[in-house]
Amino acid sequence: MDTSLLHIHGLNVAYRVEGGEIDVLRDISLSVQPGETLGLVGESGSGKSTLALTVMRQLASNGVVHGDHIQFRGQDLLGLSEDGMRNVWGRELAFVPQNPATALNPSMRVGEQLAEALQLYGASREQARARAVGLLEQVRLAEAQRVARAYPHQLSGGMQQRVMIALALSGQPRLLVLDEPTTALDVTTEAAILDLLRETVLQRDSSVLYVTHNLGVVATLSDRVAVLYAGELAEDAPTGELFRQPLHPYTRSLLDSVPRLGQRKDQKPLQGIPGQVPRLQDFHNACVFAPRCPLAIERCWTERPTLDAPTPQRQVRCHRWPEIAEGQISARQEETKPILRAHQAAWPVLNVEKLKVEYPLPRSVGQVLAGKPARAVHAVRGVDLSLGSGQTLGVVGESGSGKSSLARSLIALVERTAGRVELLGVQLPAKLAARSRETLSQLQMVFQNPEEALNPYMTVGESLTRPLIRLHGQSTVQARQQVPKLLQAVRLPEDYARRFPSQLSGGEKQRVAIARAFASQPEMLLADEPVSALDVSVQANILNLLANLQVERQTAMLLISHDIAVVGYLADQIAVMYLGELMQTSPAEAIFDAPYHPYTEALLASVPPPDPFVEQKKVRLEGELPSAIDLPSGCPFHTRCPRFLGDICVQQTPPWRETKDGKRIFCHIPIEELVQIQGPVLRFDGRGKQ
């Protein structure tokens, strides 16, 4: 009937649980054309992974499919037997999962795993071995021969994911299904994998179904984007059109809740989406987005919208799309007022000098007797920082940069090995037990994972009273009286005090954790990846909450994040860390302009912008992060630096160079030269994808 490679029509999926079924997907209709890359975007609970697994016929055993059909090259996949699927898997349809570490067989060499697949597709043993190495070269693994002989655990996460892609390509499938393949990777690694996908897809002319929560990835990679919300298809459109003129209020809200490179709280605040994803089955006669939609009207609550096709290329499920298309209404809220920046720092709060954190490696008795020197992981290596009242210092770096060790040593959850830490002019002891109550109350922390932030056996109210009782010496009765005020400050209803953490959503738990950290009225707050475990729509609300609380209370904040857009949004000053050392410090508004440290440049060039009309310079890092035990000599970045000069970088520690706009860069290349060779990383080109 049509030319689609994959055509899904009226698909419903539910999971059987005790006492009934939970609807996960409802009435999904989608198609993928030959040679097309379809990005499937959604937050957690949207059903995007379930959709990918249903297409693969790999649904968990309690999954129930009620569907018209999933037509793949004229064949109904839902009607095929398991044996029938064997001819489809690998050769027609291939899958790349999120976590390559559990998808690869840990007890088989990588080359053999590939050869096994190739033999299944008809190659002889010798052919298969040779082609396995060829495939590894095709996914641009340096030293493919060596990688083929390696076991999966000997490879880094990025290399493992390349092997998974090679494995998926081994059967030359017509459709490649990728489920969040880069989510567990660092941005610089992610960028290289996305390059690889883009080039292999173009080369091979096969189709791709790319499942992700990351709008930046779909903007740079896909031809078309389908947006899922709570198990329904909200909108489906060519990438350019979707980003230029989204027709569903959810798409609009989602786009406005992601921080872009260079977006700042005091200029263009993020728009989070209030509330949380509801249960699909509660919405038989209403729009499932209505409870959170700024444009919801009476009709949205009484009648479920149909899936309309505004143009032959687009689909949208919203009553009000004609008005949105004509520009009469919009879910964008222009009038939100920017978040104020704190006044100039009135007094210094934090001063850190030559901070070092080392984790000693255990030595065996034999090693001690043989007189082998004690070795250590050098997590933080001589960091200097200072921070004034009400200011935010963002520390950005990839995994292994030492950013978490930095924060944890400041608050003494790990003991620093050397260096001075001063808070409000008082030197802080390295051990937590040696710190006074006053010090503890002045320095508090918000942790990364909201699921673990609160004691599951304590009510929210009790959790909130503890800092008041311990640090301010209040009685239990006094402390209880403060709880409503604390909850109010983080925009939670007062009756939440009686709830247990299991009754709260992830975003709400993080709000309580923030309230607890602010309860002792700290002078300084450490926030270690406070939003990285949250969905983007919730993330925006938490970031704005942090920013507002901080300004109200003149609290200084050290914000740790792997996401340079998040840091750029919230911080006044930014420090970039690599392998335990600072590479660059800079006022936040200047970080996106040249000159940059070459590492900063690579970071900025690696974040996929959630905007297809932006052209991004391509700077990629080669090789792997060096070991933190045997560190590189000279400049720590020299082993991967795209602007490597030569011997000087290997032999000499670089100088700190200063620019007129207050940046400090740790590099051998003079500022003037950096300015000349580096242009802006992002350029708006206005063309975008068709």
Added chain:
Amino acid sequence: MHAVGTMIFLIILLLAIFGPLIMPYGASQQIAADARQAPSLTHWFGVDRLGRDVFSRVVAGAADIFALAGTGTLIAVAAGTSLGLLSGYRGGWFDEVLMRFFDSLLALPALLLALLLLGSLGPSRQSVLLVIIVVYIPIVARVVRSIVLSVKTRAYVEAARVQGESSARILFREILPAVLPTLAVEAALRFSYAIFLASSLGFLGVGVQPPSPDWGLMVNEARDGVSQTPWALYFPAGAISLLVISVNLLADGLKQAFQADGEV
């Protein structure tokens, strides 16, 4: 199955508590005229060679085993939990020394360790109690410690530390609740093994001494005359199996209940 296990366990527990009220004869009362009688309406489980009513002895034995294995388990669990909490939370040399010591205890088979201890202490009820405690403290401590190691790095425990909470509060209020579900299952399992151990020692003649109505001891005493009075052997042996199986089923049920809550 779990319900059946729980029911059997409760019945034996009730027998142990209210045993004296329903025992037709005293545990050591000898009725010479009835010696070697097969089970009948007057002697439900028969009579042994010495003329003692087997039913009365089995019921009295229930109270005995609950007192012995129960007390032992309770003390072992309490001490093992405290040591495990402390060892896991403090770490360092304290943890190292304690764990290596426990490893050396665990390296010996439980029965061998028990025989060694009893050899030096002399057989008595108190000795068996001590054996149960010494043998099970290391096991409980290890289980508790392994959970503490994973719980103590959770953000809520770290948050408590930076809020200046005392170590005691962190151990008992923040960490212990997360240990309790696993601990309950472990305690039930330890109890069943303690019954087993106490009975084995009784059977070997190095545990509780005659004329106590100890089930293991009763099996041993009836061994020689098994062709004439098989009931004197089978009833106490059956009681041991029944109680051990029922406690195991109960532990299994506990485990499933906690897993359904997502807590183990």
